[in-house]
């Protein structure tokens with residue numbers, strides 16, 4: 001297949017290597033607004049750098065978008081209008097109106113758009129979902145999610161990211177819907193700029209806590225942070241009537257038990273999302289190629305991305321207005 005890849009910054013450069021490693025990819029054309037960067041990554045992975053979006057799209061069988069969030073909607077609409085199966089990193093856009101426009105455009109054009117919520121492809125999350133589907137945990141009462149970056153991204157990234165709820169915690173919102181096959185009914189959120197005063201001017205937070213109430217009655221608590229030098233730390237604990245399970249707890253989990261030796265934790269931590277989710281990104285892009293060829297279902301639709309964004313929007317509103325927000329308030 002001939003693939004056009006747009007944006008080879010932090011994540012796009014890693015996706016370039018992954019795409020190049022997939023046997024189905026016969027040709028990879030890379031465009032980045034920073035042409036020198038496109039050339040550098042293309043030379044590194046054995047791809048061709050091109051100097052415009054059109055050149056990346058022309059003659060491609062599918063496109064992969066890893067550009068900043070505020071460019072996604074325009075690039076998706078252009079690709080879908082050209083009939084190109086499209087993979088786009090999360091989120092589709094910062095705002096609900098642009099996201100809804102994309103959902104409508106994909107539907108009108110009968111287009112193929114897969115969104116990059118890679119946790120859906122992680123072996124731990126998939127095993128937990130199987131156990132939940134089989135009913136092994138009985139009634140799920142509650143869950144706890146940890147979402148911590150090792151080092152904060154550059155301020156320039158934070159500025160265009162849409163904020164912690166839409167940029168970071170959105171993964172937890174998406175995976176909540178996917179894991180529990182349920183929808184969020186109500187959100188309460190708070191946040192802090194402790195240690196990161198520059199976030200104040202960007203109307204963002206560096207640490208946040210979100211309480212979710214699902215329609216079925218389960219309660220979830222998510223704690224997210226931008227700075228955790230112990231390591232990149234993504235975990236879930238699910239408490240059901242019959243059993244409690246954890247996702248992401250292994251010898252690399254960056255926590256240490258200081259009271260007991262019972263848990264053999266505290267080995268080398270995950271340095272970044274590339275390492276923690278390397279296999280998931282690989283499986284996700286391999287799946288996209290099958291989806292683009294019409295051989296697999298869409299594992300994460302534009303409508304899924306819209307729902308995750310609605311929860312992030314509710315969290316932002318709850319934090320700003322200091323009150324619980326019902327999802328039904330988010331049009």
Ligand SMILES: NC(=O)c1ccc[n+]([C@@H]2O[C@H](COP(=O)([O-])OP(=O)(O)OC[C@H]3O[C@@H](n4cnc5c(N)ncnc54)[C@H](O)[C@@H]3O)[C@@H](O)[C@H]2O)c1
Pocket residue numbers: 006007008009010011012031032033034037066067068069071089090091116117118157167273
């Ligand atoms: N799924 C995940 O785990 C995950 C992790 C990190 C980032 N992301 C998402 O991936 C996207 C990119 O994030 P990043 O951290 O790689 O950002 P980044 O800023 O490191 O890289 C973005 C790249 O896109 C280029 N660019 C900017 N505008 C462009 C345009 N119009 N056309 C082509 N190239 C353009 C920039 O020059 C840069 O090289 C964001 O939407 C982010 O939310 C997802």
